[in-house]
Amino acid sequence: MAKVTISEDDFQKFQEYFYRKTGIQFDTAKRYFVDKRLVERIEANDCDDFRSYFTMLRFQASGAELQALVNLMTINETYFFREEYQFDCLVNSILPELVARKKDRAPIRIWVLPSSSGEEAYSIAMCLLERWPGIVQWDVEIISSDIDTRILAQARAGCYSERSIKHVPRAYLQRHFRTTADGYQLSDDLRCAVEFTRVNLMDAADVRPYRNFDVVFCRNLLIYFDDLSRKQAAETFYDALVPGGFICLGHSESMSRISSLYKIRKFPEAIVYQKPRETP
Structure with missing residues (x-):
């Protein structure tokens, strides 16, 4: 041939x-x-x-x-606690504001995409367990999605190299990982704390079931899209968020240049974007 x-x-x-x-x-x-x-x-x-x-x-x-x-x-480049200041913002600013106005005891729902090999979603789970006192009173659902089925299988397995865990605090490493022949594997408890799903963000049928999220993390994905696709993604996230919900983008991304649907929120730890709350 x-x-x-x-x-x-x-x-x-x-x-x-x-x-x-x-x-x-x-x-x-x-x-x-x-x-x-x-x-x-x-x-x-x-x-x-x-x-x-x-x-x-x-x-x-x-x-x-x-x-x-x-x-x-698809490119899957990530590691634990990447752009950690946004996790600090989640724990110190976003979650306290969300729970202060929640009128029911519905779980706090967080959507992470792209999932890649799971480091971002698992970092969020670790931060909540280690740094957020509210985890005792509130149920949290973390759903992490990607278009790549192969990388989702890796995420579910929770096995990582030395490079992936280089920013994990030593105490977290001891509590939440075990050593393996090839590196480290996340504990069963943390792996069960995240649900991994296959989603194509550009497919309306794929994203339709994703609703009522309090927080979306979509970091360093929109840089691979053109203006039209970014606008479509922004509208998808708007529909997925509850009124008053937040979205965190990568450090080089700005929702202000993509869509006027959101308002800018400047917290001490980070700038994030918020879906406006409904008028009472």
């Missing part, structure tokens, strides 16, 4: 298709990255060329190949 090549026209067709499906747009600077992974999947499916593979990809009823491609194309 001759070596498969990806032409400029092939790249553009794939670029447009992948953007429509995921909201992620690869520019020409990512050609080598995209081409390499496309060729890998073309060969894995015994297709003769890009054209036959692309036809299969678009019309496959199960969507299994698209998912396999998504798993290859």
